[in-house]
Each structure stands twice: as C-alpha cells, then as structure tokens.
Amino acid sequence: MAPNVVIIGGGFAGSSAARILHHHFNVTLIDTKDYFEFTPSILRLIAHPHHAGRIRAKHHDYLKHVRIITHSATRITRKDVHTPTTIHPYDYLLITAGAHYGTPLAGKAIYNGVQTSTYPRARDILSTGAKTLIIGGGIVGIELATEILQAYPQCKLTIAQGGPVILPRSPRKAQVYATKHLTTRGAQILTNTTITHRTAKGCTTRTGATIEADIIFICTGIQSNTEHFRPFLTNSLDQRGAINVHPTLQVIGQHNVLAAGDITSIPEEKLAQCAQEQGSIAAQNIIRLAQGKTTLLTYKPRPRPVLISLGETDAILTYKTFTLTGRVPSLLKHA
Numbered sequence: 001m002a003p004n005v006v007i008i009g010g011g012f013a014g015s016s017a018a019r020i021l022h023h024h025f026n027v028t029l030i031d032t033k034d035y036f037e038f039t040p041s042i043l044r045l046i047a048h049p050h051h052a053g054r055i056r057a058k059h060h061d062y063l064k065h066v067r068i069i070t071h072s073a074t075r076i077t078r079k080d081v082h083t084p085t086t087i088h089p090y091d092y093l094l095i096t097a098g099a100h101y102g103t104p105l106a107g108k109a110i111y112n113g114v115q116t117s118t119y120p121r122a123r124d125i126l127s128t129g130a131k132t133l134i135i136g137g138g139i140v141g142i143e144l145a146t147e148i149l150q151a152y153p154q155c156k157l158t159i160a161q162g163g164p165v166i167l168p169r170s171p172r173k174a175q176v177y178a179t180k181h182l183t184t185r186g187a188q189i190l191t192n193t194t195i196t197h198r199t200a201k202g203c204t205t206r207t208g209a210t211i212e213a214d215i216i217f218i219c220t221g222i223q224s225n226t227e228h229f230r231p232f233l234t235n236s237l238d239q240r241g242a243i244n245v246h247p248t249l250q251v252i253g254q255h256n257v258l259a260a261g262d263i264t265s266i267p268e269e270k271l272a273q274c275a276q277e278q279g280s281i282a283a284q285n286i287i288r289l290a291q292g293k294t295t296l297l298t299y300k301p302r303p304r305p306v307l308i309s310l311g312e313t314d315a316i317l318t319y320k321t322f323t324l325t326g327r328v329p330s331l332l333k334h335a
Helices: 012-021 039-046 049-055 116-126 139-151 172-183 272-290 327-333
Strands: 004-008 026-031 035-037 056-058 067-070 080-082 087-089 092-095 099-101 110-112 131-135 156-160 188-190 195-198 202-205 210-212 215-218 222-224 257-259 306-309 315-319 322-326
Touching: 004 012, 004 080, 004 087, 012 026, 012 092, 012 272, 039 049, 039 116, 039 139, 049 056, 049 116, 092 272, 110 116, 116 215, 131 139, 131 202, 139 156, 139 172, 139 306, 172 188, 172 315, 172 322, 257 272, 306 327, 315 327, 322 327
Parallel strands: 004 026, 004 092, 026 067, 092 257, 110 215, 131 156, 131 215, 156 188
Antiparallel strands: 035 056, 080 087, 099 222, 195 202, 202 210, 306 315, 315 322
8 A cells, every 4th residue: 555645735845746746655635725826926816806716726626636635734743644623644744834924913904915815805995095004025025015006006005124125135226126116106115114013093113103004914024834733843943933854855853754845944035936846856755765765855945036026017037146127027927
C-alpha cells in the first residue's frame, strides 16, 4: 500500500506539491478553501469582484486523485493531523499553510488587506467615498492603494508606513515612481508613522497625531499560520513563529515533516514563484525519502524579478537594482 502524505495548505506550494505527489502516494490536502487562488491578482477583487472566476480553480478540478478536506488543521502529532471532524494519519507531512497579516487594532471597519472574504463589506464602505487608511507601504499596501484609487477616486486615501520610505526592499527608482503615481492621484503618504489606536473617527499615531479614517486596511505585520501547530513545532519556530527548515525543506528537528512557502523562515521576499519552487522541491524530496535515498534536493534563496501592479495600466518591474516602469510591465502583470 502506498504511504500517506498529508499537505496542509492549498496555495502555490501545497498545490504544486500535490500535483507531483498524487502519482506516488495517497495524498490528502487540507485547506480552508475548496479552491486554489492566484494570490498575486487577488487585490483586483476589491474593485472587480467578477475577476474571482479568472483567478480561482476548484481543487477537485486539477487534483482528481487527491483527497480534499475543506477544514482548518487544528493539531499536529508525530503520526497524524487533526481537523475538526477527522484525524488524518501520515507517513510524510508537508506544511504549506502560508501566512497572514496580524490585526493589531481593535475597532470597527478594520480589514485584513488580503482577506478577500471581507471585500464585499469593504466595497460597500469604499463606494460611499470613505476616508481610507492603509497601514503598511510594502508591495501589498501599494498595490491595494492603487486599486482603490482607480476604482473609488472619490475616496480620500492615506498610507501610513512605519519606515522612512514605501517599498523599502525595492530600488530607489521604484520607490520614487510609486510615490509619484500615488500622490498625483490624491493619496497622502505618511512615513515614519506607527498607528497605535483606533478611535471613533480614525486612528492615533505613536506621536499622538490623529488620522481620520472610515475604513482601515492592515497590510503589514505578516505572521506565519503556525498558531495551531506550535506544541508540535516548539523547537522548530523562529521568534516570529515561522518554521525553520533545512535547505532540503525538512523542518528542523524532523525527518518526515517538511515545510514550504510563506510559512517558513527562509529569508527572502515571499513571492508566489518562490513558494511554487519550494513546493516542487519538497515533493521531490518526499519521494526520495520514501525511496530510502539519503541525497535530497536543496532550495537556495536568490534574487527574483518582482512585478508591482499600479492599477490596470501601470506597473513596476524590478530585478536586483534594475527597474522598469510603465505600460510594458503592466502588460506582463495582467497577461
């Protein structure tokens, strides 16, 4: 009988691994959604909900020989994975549960910037011309801001960035271009600004300043989705709760448990292309482990091209110190 492989998470890493592994093992995929979602394009849904059909695919449609469990994994042991209704034994486990933005504020109309299930309510608020605050000036915050400015130009939009510049890991040319794109469309960018409290009419910063806001999007403070797994992974997590892995993607301290994608502590930009490659390598290493091989593949972080959307007709492409802006990278983004 073929060994059991359980995969937690059906994003780029998990789905990539499942497509390889189902030929060799009894594979169970546990995911909170019953579909794969092309996450680089999800921010477009804040303005165009019909776009969902173009970026989602039911797991059953492309993983016909994989057992799909639409639940959260609530516990991991050395032998099995627990969901609310079932226990799933494994010989090999791959953890690809991703990450999320923490919500450090309490109050009304506060949304996770990439949680698409909340977008319908957010669209209702934005359509009223709401004062909008985006906390976080990284790639997600900037892409979300441009989508909102294009679809809801009546909104007064503010970006609060904790550091001195937006897009802090991008080349200077990209930072300047994005800043000009946003400010010429009416956005206000507040750098060196940390939000501490939600008030009735907006937010308070660490310096005591007030920012008016009817709706807030959190696009900073990324946290790995390991909260349910920490008892099992106690000695395998970094200070942020991300999973430490060997270059073979085996979890530190484990032999038959691997991790891939945004949930790991691998020091690199968390991109779909990285997660997909890691999922493939992890899958091939599971096959090698099952065959008794001692030589495994390794994953090596390296600079990657990064494509930053600025609405439907503008974008930024960066690679190391190179930066290309304008219509051409936009065509690549939406191809």
